[in-house]
Amino acid sequence: MAVQWRGRSTTRVVGAGLVGVVALGALGACSGRPGAAAVVDGRTISTSELHTVITELGPYFQDGSTNGVLEAMVEERPMIDLAAEKGVGASDEDAQKLLDQVAKQAGTPGTPTFSPASVEVARASASLSNLQNLSDSDAAMAELTKRIAAQDVTVNPRFGSLGKGNAIEPALARPWFVSSRPAGSSPAPSPAPTDDSVTPAPTSTP
Numbered sequence: 362m363a364v365q366w367r368g369r370s371t372t373r374v375v376g377a378g379l380v381g382v383v384a385l386g387a388l389g390a391c392s393g394r395p396g397a398a399a400v401v402d403g404r405t406i407s408t409s410e411l412h413t414v415i416t417e418l419g420p421y422f423q424d425g426s427t428n429g430v431l432e433a434m435v436e437e438r439p440m441i442d443l444a445a446e447k448g449v450g451a452s453d454e455d456a457q458k459l460l461d462q463v464a465k466q467a468g469t470p471g472t473p474t475f476s477p478a479s480v481e482v483a484r485a486s487a488s489l490s491n492l493q494n495l496s497d498s499d500a501a502m503a504e505l506t507k508r509i510a511a512q513d514v515t516v517n518p519r520f521g522s523l524g525k526g527n528a529i530e531p532a533l534a535r536p537w538f539v540s541s542r543p544a545g546s547s548p549a550p551s552p553a554p555t556d557d558s559v560t561p562a563p564t565s566t567p
Contacts, residue, residue, distance in 0.1 A: 399516045406434050410478040417479045421463050428521035432529035437485030439508040444488035451487035456480045459487050
């Protein structure tokens, strides 16, 4: 089941509904939060959590890009809270059932275990699906979009940039980085996020 993400023309799909403009805002850098991929209303999303979710749920995302997964983590709390207020909240047990179903449909061998961070993303996905199934789903989605945009979000530019409505856009290329790789050779794989990554100096978000 494809889940449309906040009314966009594209979708981010994870298995049976697990979710995953362009005007660029100023880059927030998570000041004072070493190892932070993003800070949302004072809550830190660490680079280790981001890496864990990418590793555990990446095989089930249609778009498992770093910024796509980070966006899902940034937006999970408004989804969970609004669904609970509307009487259609999703529990951790609901999230675990969804993850088990997704893993089974994907043919994942054995019984995979998922971290609390991945369970929270799945809980947000289940909450979003419940909101979309409401009789007044249009009003619910409008309220959700408003709440997501109202969050105080800063993003480590290494993992993405802050776009309109607190969407997470892909990290900007850095043309001033000079590659020592010989011409015609294959690029080296990008390193996985680590908690000891250097966080740039902060800039304010308009």
